[in-house]
Amino acid sequence: MSDSPLILAVPSKGRLQENAAAFFARAGLVFNQSRGALDYRGTLSGVPDVEVAFISASEIVSHLASGAAHLGITGEDLIREQIADADEAVELLTPLGFGYANVIVAVPQAWIDVRTMADLDEVAADMRARHGRKLRVATKYVNLTRRFFAERGIADYRIVESLGATEGAPGAGSAEIVVDITTTGATLKANALKIIDDGMILRSEANLVASARAPWNDRARRAATTVLTRIAAEEEARTSREVRAALDLSRVSGLSALVQQFGATLPYGQPAGGEVVLHCKASTVFEIVAGLQAIGAQDITVRAFDYLFRPTNALTERLLRRIG
Ligand SMILES: Nc1ncnc2c1ncn2[C@@H]1O[C@H](COP(=O)(O)OP(=O)(O)OP(=O)(O)O)[C@@H](O)[C@H]1O
Ligand SMILES: O=P(O)(O)OC[C@H]1O[C@H](OP(=O)(O)OP(=O)(O)O)[C@H](O)[C@@H]1O
Numbered sequence: 001m002s003d004s005p006l007i008l009a010v011p012s013k014g015r016l017q018e019n020a021a022a023f024f025a026r027a028g029l030v031f032n033q034s035r036g037a038l039d040y041r042g043t044l045s046g047v048p049d050v051e052v053a054f055i056s057a058s059e060i061v062s063h064l065a066s067g068a069a070h071l072g073i074t075g076e077d078l079i080r081e082q083i084a085d086a087d088e089a090v091e092l093l094t095p096l097g098f099g100y101a102n103v104i105v106a107v108p109q110a111w112i113d114v115r116t117m118a119d120l121d122e123v124a125a126d127m128r129a130r131h132g133r134k135l136r137v138a139t140k141y142v143n144l145t146r147r148f149f150a151e152r153g154i155a156d157y158r159i160v161e162s163l164g165a166t167e168g169a170p171g172a173g174s175a176e177i178v179v180d181i182t183t184t185g186a187t188l189k190a191n192a193l194k195i196i197d198d199g200m201i202l203r204s205e206a207n208l209v210a211s212a213r214a215p216w217n218d219r220a221r222r223a224a225t226t227v228l229t230r231i232a233a234e235e236e237a238r239t240s241r242e243v244r245a246a247l248d249l250s251r252v253s254g255l256s257a258l259v260q261q262f263g264a265t266l267p268y269g270q271p272a273g274g275e276v277v278l279h280c281k282a283s284t285v286f287e288i289v290a291g292l293q294a295i296g297a298q299d300i301t302v303r304a305f306d307y308l309f310r311p312t313n314a315l316t317e318r319l320l321r322r323i324g
């Protein structure tokens with residue numbers, strides 16, 4: 001246990017699989033799945049001390065909660081649903097820009113007078129009073145639903161646990177309303193359902209998540225640092241540019257002002273021999289070029305990188321702060 005490897009849990013199927021694999025590939029992290037595509041375990045090419053677990057997005061959450069995995073990619077919806085003390089158990093290191101899904105409350109379109117959670121509360125009370133029945137909510141997000149309804153003071157309802165095709169429940173007569181995830185809205189539409197105006201429970205996306213309960217021995221820490229450093233270097237590269245120019249050394253004071261104004265850096269020091277190399281945010285590049293031209297710079301080039309390794313990175317810092 002004291003020198004167990006880093007366990008990295010990666011979605012093996014479903015919506016997140018392809019995006020997660022592409023995300024790691026961009027960071028130069030390539031999986032080796034020795035015994036074919038169904039194999040549950042793998043390694044990372046050229047990164048020692050990492051064991052990759054290929055499991056479903058929902059299993060990844062269980063592994064992170066128990067400490068059976070150190071790092072994983074999964075949806076925030078599943079984290080909030082499956083872990084009661086999520087903020088103690090895990091650290092969301094960074095959102096990943098894919099796997100967007102909203103957890104929402106939806107009712108039949110035919111309920112034209114029901115637009116808000118307050119309207120829904122009235123419907124529920126009414127059903128209880130007139131028919132002695134509770135409003136049935138079909139969902140697999142049982143905990144998120146209970147929390148959200150309680151926060152809004154709605155108590156006259158009953159959850160019908162659903163394991164799939166949740167949106168079909170009202171049509172099938174097994175529930176009146178649903179709580180589920182939606183991305184395009186196509187499934188809701190196909191089932192003649194509409195979202196309640198203030199019925200947004202959670203805006204979710206895929207996250208890179210660390211377990212606070214995994215055995216963070218030195219070997220696992222070192223491996224995690226390698227993985228996170230590459231991920232951060234890819235992200236840093238994507239949002240940064242290098243600008244080079246020929247600059248008369250008498251104009252260097254103008255350069256310092258420009259660097260400061262746009263939060264750029266001179267990573268290789270003050271220009272020597274008339275050549276300037278600066279790094280800046282991609283979004284500021286043309287303003288910096290204009291600024292350089294204004295102080296007489298010539299032959300200005302702008303380049304993107306594959307990776308930009310800074311002395312520290314936010315991902316590693318966040319992990320180390322959390323696991324101590
Ligand atoms: N349109 C979407 N529908 C479902 N999940 C989505 C969608 N968009 C993003 N996701 C994210 O992907 C996660 C996993 O969903 P997915 O349906 O791929 O799981 P799964 O592993 O196939 O499990 P299951 O077979 O139970 O659906 C969701 O919890 C959510 O975070
Ligand atoms: O808003 P949309 O873009 O239509 O997507 C939402 C649908 O996608 C998911 O189901 P999935 O296909 O994963 O099937 P499942 O219910 O078996 O998980 C989710 O449970 C919704 O039913």
Ligand SMILES: [Mg+2]
Nearest residue numbers: 014015164165
């Ligand atoms: Mg699904």
